[in-house]
Amino acid sequence: MTALTDLSLAEMKAGLDARTFSAVELTQAHLDAMAANRHLNAYIVETPEMALAQARAVDAGTRTGPLAGIPLGIKDLFAVEGVQTTAGSKILEGFVPRYESGVTANLLRDGAVFLGKLNMDEFAMGSSNETSAYGRVISPWKAKGSDAELVPGGSSGGSASAVSARLCAGATGTDTGGSIRQPAAFVGISGIKPTYGRCSRWGTIAFASSLDQAGPMARTVTDCALMLTSMCGFDPKDSTSLDIPVPDFAAGLTGSMKGKTVGIPTEYRLDGMDPEIAALWDQGIAWLKAEGAEIVSVSLPHTKYALPTYYIVAPAEASSNLARYDGVRYGQRVTPPGGNVHDMYAATRAAGFGKEVKRRIMIGTYVLSAGFYDAYYTQAQKVRALIARDFEQAFAQCDVLLTPTAPSPAFAFGAKADPLAMYLNDVFTVPASLAGLPAMSVPAGLSSTGLPLGLQIIGRPLDEAGVLDAGLAIERAAGFTARP
């Protein structure tokens, strides 16, 4: 018999409905797997008591909903009432929210079981999970013939590692510049970032508010669709939340590409692109063509400016958002002996923030400072408008775009010590974030070293359904069954 933890979320749902197993059995199987895999450091906090109480309520019939009894991991960026929430930062160690985030409230409403809080890059700033104050997350994957530990990607690296290693059925992630898609690609799972505004940002610890968007990470496209339907929805407490109906994404899934046009952005074929990535991309094009799609070349002329634009806009917003960590209202406080309140602010932030977070706060502070604001920040906002316009024009010719998710498979710890080298890992994911578009990564093959590679589908605003259909088409064609 297949282990319960190996089932897809959809299969778990069916098994629970048919009473093939109980919610408590399913939850316990995951708690056992978590206990046996603590070396991955995927969870910062495990919540077995909460999970089992929720599961018992499902078995008793008092807890119902489309996700009743489904064991999920929650990225530590989401406030969960009564459970420590740190955003992977020391500055929030011991912070126990007295409220529930919009996204997790939706999942609880639908009956989900919460297994714990998943590790992540500090304040979601990172692409490898090396910036967490709670230790790095390790990918369950290893390259062929090597024992070297690999990064799970980031910032949702705990989510990626846990879903891939079967330590939860699915996980919440957040994506500011690729933090759902890149880690999903690195560990061979699926993940979708919906259109900006679909998921409430309320109670999700802010990094860059004009970019931050939550989404699901799971082992199949259908599982992502099931979670996405639950996570989305209007929230009056988020001023940019979209007040529009949420489709039943799973029910609407067909995987059909007949009559669809798929755009291939020429600017994404970078000089010196890894030939394996290029070959996988060509394979993806062939798969969608075989499924009946028409393939067209499109141009996104400002692609090369997306990363520098992102690294002005995101740090600028972060420097403002993270001003709240002052040692007064929550989190850690450090007061130097005899220090006044200003000394306390500076000492608290020096001790509480890690290197990458400090670097980004300082970049943001500089580009917003008097005399430099127009040259950096206003110019970046203008280029962002041009990047969004590029996509608008491309979507006049096609329904979805197909690109690689990341320029390489997962790398080893310490391989990208230079911040700029790390930033370049997000080259394919950042543009869709700047434009607020729905985008997903689907596992499509293995590298010659036996590591997962993902393909990215980018859609029109609010066309998550089209993105998921193309994702399902790739999933079916790729038949990706490899596991760590």
Place this chain on the structure above:
Amino acid sequence: MSVNSETVRKIARLARIAVTDDEVPGLTEQLNGILGWVEQLGEVDTSGVEPMASVMPGALRWREDVVTDGAMPDKVLANAPEAASGFFAVPKVIE
């Protein structure tokens, strides 16, 4: 444009992050690396382009100017490093 150690200290002060003398040279180098790289945006012709602050079309939604929550001082203060008599407590501000 590049930053020198004096500017780095000024940025750190504005950001309320204490930096030690040892940290300044490394930070200066890293910030210059990043700033030198983002400066390529200067070559883009953006004349006549409106800066994009949000991907949401139109103005932000407004709500009625009414009290929607409150009366929960215990919850508000629950995570404070130091609280006293229903207030957040900080080191002495006025001598």
